[in-house]
Amino acid sequence: MxxxxxxxxxxxxxxxxxxxxxxxxxxxxxxxxxxxxxxxxxxxxxxxxxxGWEPVQPSPSFNARLERRILAEPATSAGWRERISFWFQMHPSGRPALAGALLGMMLFAVVLARYNPSAPFPLTPGSEGTQRVGTVSDGNDELALYRDLPVLEELDLLSNFEVLQEFETTTQ
Incomplete structure (x- = not known):
């Protein structure tokens, strides 16, 4: 040993x-x-x-005096800061958990702000605020394909299936 x-x-x-x-x-x-x-x-x-140590016995009136002192204290409710600080003192993993939760909410907010399914079509340069509606050609007109190429290259547009359904309705 x-x-x-x-x-x-x-x-x-x-x-x-x-x-x-x-x-x-x-x-x-x-x-x-x-x-x-x-x-x-x-x-x-x-x-x-x-x-060999004998425990000390409190005086007979100790409990009565203690109870009077407790009742004489004004009752106060703990504020939100005290309740939160108590939780952090009792749970040492509270700070990393709170930091992770806040980071997750921030990430969720950024993703939610970046993804907007109701976003309009991208504007073409020089269109002066008008929206460009793409047309899907039947493949016979190569110029029409090149004209629609910027719309098709837009990755946000391709990932938005609602907008692609609008293309189908315009061609029919």
Whole structure:
């Protein structure tokens, strides 16, 4: 047994709660290690002094005086800051959890702001605020395909299936 093992088993050894083979290992270590033997003797000394100590009995009127003092205190409700600070003191993982929740909400807000399914068609340069409605050609007119190419290259437009359904209705 090593010195750090004695630290773990010292109180159980003094209380006689170790298994026989562990108690023998502790005794063998104590015979060869004076530092651990001295430390265990200190534990034993403190334990024996505590066993001889009689607890102090409060005066008979202690409970009545305490109750009067408690009732004399004005009742105050804890504000929201005290309630939150109590939660953070009791739960050390509260700060990282709160930071993660805030980060998640911010990310969700950014994604929600970037994705707008009701966004209008992109404006072509020089259209002066008018919306360009694309036309889908039957493939015979190559110029029409090139004219519609900027609309088809717009990735946001392609990912918006509602807008693509509008294309189908205009061709029919």
């Amino acid at each position: 090593k010195c750090r093992d004695i630290e773990i088993h010292a109180i159980a050894y003094l209380d006689g709660k170790l298994a026989r083979n562990e108690a023998v290992a502790v005794e063998r270590h104590l015979a060869g290690c004076s530092a651990c033997a001295e430390r265990l003797h200190g534990f034993s000394d403190v334990s024996s002094r505590l066993d």
